[in-house]
Structure formats: structure tokens, C-alpha cells
Amino acid sequence: xxxxxxxxxxxxxNRVFGDPAKAQDWLHRxxxxxxxxxxxxxxxTEDGTRRVEELLTQVDDDRRLA
Numbered sequence: 001x002x003x004x005x006x007x008x009x010x011x012x013x014n015r016v017f018g019d020p021a022k023a024q025d026w027l028h029r030x031x032x033x034x035x036x037x038x039x040x041x042x043x044x045t046e047d048g049t050r051r052v053e054e055l056l057t058q059v060d061d062d063r064r065l066a
Contacts (some may be wrong), residue, residue, distance in 0.1 A: 005049075006043045006049070009027075009039070009049060009053060009056070010023065010027065011054055013026060013027055013056055014036060014041075014052065016044075016056050016059055016060045020022050026039065026059075027039045027040050027055070028040055031055065033055055034048075034051060034052070034055065039052045040054070
């Protein structure tokens, strides 16, 4: 598995949501999929960063299918 830093995750969120303000809101909102933690909190570890990346990919896929 590859490793990404927080700047990559922010850029990915910006792309997925199409708006930096919406991306920042998502990154700072607690997520049930992350056990009630915010995506930003999860970026403290490699595993957490990977989980946030996977969640963003899922959100992106869901938006494309809608």
C-alpha cells in the first residue's frame, strides 16, 4: 500500500467535493465510518490516512453513480 501525506488528502478532498470549503467541512466533520472521529484526526497515523483516502474514494464513486 502506498503512503500519502495530509496535503495529498486535502487535494483529493478538494477534487472529490469540487469546492475547497466543502472539502474542509467534510474533513472537519465527525464521520460514523471513522468511528465518530474527523478525517483530520485520522491523518495522524498512516492507517488513519489510508482509511480517509478509502472513504474519499468511496464518496467519489458514490457521487459518480448518482
